[in-house]
Amino acid sequence: MAKFSLALVFLTAMPLSFAFADEIDGPPRLSLSPVSFRDIDIDPLSVIDRESGSDDFASERPFLALTGAQEFSEERAESLGTGASLSIKAGIAYPRHDFTVKSTVDDYHISTSLVAAAAISLDFRIFRDLSLYLIAEQDSGTSIRNTIVSAGIGYNLYYPISNLFEPAEQKAAVVAGFSHGSLDITRSGFPGDFDDTVGYFVAIDYSGMIETHWEFNWTIGFRYLVYDYNPDATVYSSPDTVGGGGGYTMLGIGYRF
Numbered sequence: 001m002a003k004f005s006l007a008l009v010f011l012t013a014m015p016l017s018f019a020f021a022d023e024i025d026g027p028p029r030l031s032l033s034p035v036s037f038r039d040i041d042i043d044p045l046s047v048i049d050r051e052s053g054s055d056d057f058a059s060e061r062p063f064l065a066l067t068g069a070q071e072f073s074e075e076r077a078e079s080l081g082t083g084a085s086l087s088i089k090a091g092i093a094y095p096r097h098d099f100t101v102k103s104t105v106d107d108y109h110i111s112t113s114l115v116a117a118a119a120i121s122l123d124f125r126i127f128r129d130l131s132l133y134l135i136a137e138q139d140s141g142t143s144i145r146n147t148i149v150s151a152g153i154g155y156n157l158y159y160p161i162s163n164l165f166e167p168a169e170q171k172a173a174v175v176a177g178f179s180h181g182s183l184d185i186t187r188s189g190f191p192g193d194f195d196d197t198v199g200y201f202v203a204i205d206y207s208g209m210i211e212t213h214w215e216f217n218w219t220i221g222f223r224y225l226v227y228d229y230n231p232d233a234t235v236y237s238s239p240d241t242v243g244g245g246g247g248y249t250m251l252g253i254g255y256r257f
Contacts, residue, residue, distance in 0.1 A: 084125075084257045085122070085254045085256045086120070086257070087207075088120055088253060089118070089119045089250040090251065091117050092117055092250075093114070093117040093248035093249075095112055095139055096244045096245065097110055097144055097242055098110070098111045101190070101231070101239075102237035103236065105191070108191070110143050110144065110185060110187070112142070115141035115144065117139045118138055118140075119136065119138075119252075121133065121217075121219075122134045123154065123173075123205075129155060133177065135152075136149050137150070144186060145184045145186055146182070147181070147184075148179050148180065148181045149180045150180070151178060152176055152201065153176065154175035155173060155174050155175075156173045157171070157172045157173070158171055169208070171206070173204070174204060175202070175204070177201060178200055179200065180198050181196065181199060181243075182194075182196045183242070183243070192231040193230050194229055196227075201224070202222050204220055209256070213255055214254070215254045217250075217252040218252075222245060222247050224245045225243050226244060228241055229241060
């Protein structure tokens with residue numbers, strides 16, 4: 001009986017395993033599940049030299065079984081998505097606040113370009129590929145303080161790495177949701193205040209494991225918040241609303257439970 005040595009060497013070099021299940025009804029089918037020898041903790045060299053006709057050979061190659069390959073893929077997704085992650089992040093934001101308020105006391109021109117941003121983020125999986133994100137953020141500039149609380153749903157994409165970190169893991173999520181914002185002008189004597197508002201955000205959130213339980217985070221996103229202005233009696237010229245769309249990016253460190 002012909003040996004499968006050359007064929008198995010070729011298969012181990014491919015990112016996808018193509019094989020037949022040991023016991024299936026009907027014609028053989030191909031498995032496209034991404035699996036590796038690392039998934040099942042066996043020595044590939046000990047398997048390559050075995051003859052395909054051996055009864056033990058089929059039992060020692062579950063990575064080539066149609067059902068086995070699918071199970072390994074699901075187990076990997078489970079391990080990458082189980083639990084919650086708590087992260088602390090810092091970065092910059094562009095809140096897009098540029099307006100002038102004129103009063104009988106003084107004129108106040110508020111213009112912000114980039115401000116410092118800090119956030120605490122909690123995400124935990126609610127379904128196989130979906131996570132719930134809860135974020136508390138504060139942006140601080142020369143004349144403003146912006147407090148933002150957000151909640152969103154993220155669609156997760158998982159990427160295992162076999163030769164960088166242990167446990168090896170990367171996750172990228174596309175997140176969208178709603179934000180509640182509170183704007184304060186910190187300049188002394190500023191007349192009036194702003195109503196709290198609700199807007200929306202979209203973001204890409206990346207995390208990569210650097211040590212057991214610890215991960216590196218990077219977030220980039222867009223947020224839309226518009227605040228209604230309430231002038232006091234001394235104001236004779238002012239905008240009705242301030243704000244709009246703005247971007248932000250942050251780096252952080254997280255602990256995965």
